[in-house]
Amino acid sequence: MTKKYLIGIDIGGTNTKLGLFQIQLLRSGINENSNYLSKDNNIIYIIEHNNLFEFKNLSNTIFSSLKDRKELDREYFETSLVAKIDKFISDFEITSGDLLAISVATPGFPDNVRKVIISGSPNLPFLVDINFVKLFERFQHNRNDFCKRDILLDLVNDVTAQCFYEQKINKSLFVEDDGPALLLALGTGIGGGIFSKDEVFMGKNGWAAEFGHIPIYFSQMKGEVRKCNCGKENCSEVFGSVNAYAKELKNRSISLSPEDALEIYMKIISLKADPGNKDKSVIFEITRKWIEAVSSLCGSLINTFNPAYIVFSGAICQKTFLIDILSENTKKYCFSSFYQEVKFLKSENPKFAGAFGAAIFILKKEVDTIIKYL
Incomplete structure (x- = not known):
């Protein structure tokens, strides 16, 4: 053949x-x-x-x-x-x-x-x-x-495109519930997708689910306004993308990748200890703000779509503890009855x-x- x-x-x-x-x-x-x-x-x-x-x-x-x-x-x-x-x-x-x-x-x-x-x-x-x-x-x-x-x-x-892959390969999806599922891609920006067991929802022109350009609000913004590359203000990706996380670390003179900073944050909260030195305090503050941004977006999406699953894609999302933190932290941003029905998952084979x-x-x-x- x-x-x-x-x-x-x-x-x-x-x-x-x-x-x-x-x-x-x-x-x-x-x-x-x-x-x-x-x-x-x-x-x-x-x-x-x-x-x-x-x-x-x-x-x-x-x-x-x-x-x-x-x-x-x-x-x-x-x-x-x-x-x-x-x-x-x-x-x-x-x-x-x-x-x-x-x-x-x-x-x-x-x-x-x-x-x-x-x-x-x-x-x-x-x-x-x-x-x-x-x-x-x-x-x-x-x-x-x-x-x-x-x-x-x-x-x-x-x-x-990632939704088509997750739909076919992610064994954690649609076992007990046919959906819908939301895909949240955290990287240079924030991308989104909506799909069920049988369908990927693409919108009229195939452009649905621009979750990165939904305006968000959370208390740690403290009135801060950020301009997005799209021309709008306070889009979710200017606070919640991995690129935004990295820029904030750099602006505060922290020479660490977001993944490494997240590891330090996790150690601090797992030990329930004071961050200690100044750099660790700054890392804790920046990471906390980033997590609040992503959680705020997740809460809005849950209130809007009442999904069965949120799947997180991107290299940083392969850290299982991040998914657990986002799951717990999102609770305060959405209806409790909606939240109880949602499973937070990481994507399969996110690289390709x-x-x-x-x-x-x-x-x-x-x-x-x-x-x-x-």
Whole structure:
């Protein structure tokens, strides 16, 4: 059987991640209500339109999204991205016709008709100038109008892509309750997603759940007003993103990463001790404020959506004690009857979930076309 491949791309404010996936049609005529089966984090089985597909993650790679000099950002990004795809093709000896699709998970508001990003990616402003049709033109087998070419191309919001992955692979979800679930991605900014056992809610144009741009309030703000890159004031991500946490540490002359600062904070509260020296007191104050910001957002989301789950994504969220702290601290920001129904969870395979989710998204969207080539 000829091997067929998809490439999933997850563009992040700090790093861009790519995954190469081999896809195989195992069986047709499957009951649509059958469970999705997962073998491990590199192979998953997906039932789509009564067909059972095997998705195998063959390789992943990563590169920094930004160049040191801003005027070179776009050129650097485009060159790096194309070079990574070239390396996949070379390393796995992918021949013409065997690369079926490229799916791009991107921050902001992707226009999947024109294959561009309209706006909404203030942390990577050059993205709005990229035409992804032209960028990937060299990988096309034919040179006619794009919709007639062999390789499929789709764009999807980055956190929405992660939702497709969590929906299929997170074994802690939908065991006793079908949802809904919220995905909260803490990183350079704050991203959001909404999904249930059977559906990912994308909104009219595929741009739903911009949780990072919901204005928040909590007592530790003490009247402080922060301007967001989007142009608004006091968006949740200017207080609750990991980038905001890191900036506050730097501004207070603390030479620690947010992850290391969080570890110190945890030791202080677990010992129920006074922070001690000045630096530890500052770390405690900054971390407490960051936790309040994220908790305030979670409370608003719980009051709005009455979810069964909140899934936290991002490297810092892999620290289980952070999820426990957020769970306990959110209680004061929402209705107690709503809060009691919510489970706080961490995401599965957060590093490449977006790339994997982008590949799943294009399978779901283009399944009728893809199946013709399998």
